[in-house]
Amino acid sequence: MxxxxxxxxxxxxxxxxxxxxxxxxxxxxxxxxxxxxxxxxQDTKPAAQYEAPAASTPAAPVTVRKERVSTYSGEDATRLKRFSVVVGSFQNPTNARSLKERMEGQGYNAVLATNDAGMLRVIVASFDTRDEAIASRDAIRSRFAPDFKDAWLLENDL
Structure with a gap:
C-alpha cells in the first residue's frame, strides 16, 4: 500500500x-x-528628408532612410536599385524569407537585402528614381492596409 x-x-x-x-x-x-x-x-545616419513632387494637393515630406545594403546570399543583385520599398526588417532569416515568400505569392518580385548592422530588409520593389519608389510605396500601403502601413523607402548608399 x-x-x-x-x-x-x-x-x-x-x-x-x-x-x-x-x-x-x-x-x-x-x-x-x-x-x-x-x-x-538605432540609426547610424539620420534619415534624409525629401519632399514629394508638387501635385494637385500639397503632400507631406517623404522620409527616405539612407543606408548601404547588399543582397542576401542567393539573391539576384540586379533587382536592387537605388531607391527601394521595404515592407519588413528582421534579424531572423526565417522570418524574412517567410515574408518574402508571402509577397512573391502576391505577385511582387521581392528580394532580401542586408545592411551593415546585419538586419535583413524585405524589399518588394526597387527603382532608379525616388518618385517611382514613392508611388509604389503608396500603392503597397493602400493595397495591404493596414498590414504594411509602415512600409518605408530606402536609398541604397552606393
Missing amino acids: KKIIFASLALISLVSLSSCKAKQSAYRKAYEQAKQREVAT
Missing part, C-alpha cells in the same frame, strides 16, 4: 513540476522581437 501511495505522489509531483516549466521558445521569441526593435531604432 505504501508503494502505491509513494508512486502516485511521485507521479503527481512529476506532472505538476513539468506543467510549470517555462517555455524557452516563448522567451526566445520575445527576446528576438525586442532585439529587432532595438536594432531597428
Whole structure:
C-alpha cells in the first residue's frame, strides 16, 4: 500500500513540476522581437528628408532612410536599385524569407537585402528614381492596409 501511495505522489509531483516549466521558445521569441526593435531604432545616419513632387494637393515630406545594403546570399543583385520599398526588417532569416515568400505569392518580385548592422530588409520593389519608389510605396500601403502601413523607402548608399 505504501508503494502505491509513494508512486502516485511521485507521479503527481512529476506532472505538476513539468506543467510549470517555462517555455524557452516563448522567451526566445520575445527576446528576438525586442532585439529587432532595438536594432531597428538605432540609426547610424539620420534619415534624409525629401519632399514629394508638387501635385494637385500639397503632400507631406517623404522620409527616405539612407543606408548601404547588399543582397542576401542567393539573391539576384540586379533587382536592387537605388531607391527601394521595404515592407519588413528582421534579424531572423526565417522570418524574412517567410515574408518574402508571402509577397512573391502576391505577385511582387521581392528580394532580401542586408545592411551593415546585419538586419535583413524585405524589399518588394526597387527603382532608379525616388518618385517611382514613392508611388509604389503608396500603392503597397493602400493595397495591404493596414498590414504594411509602415512600409518605408530606402536609398541604397552606393
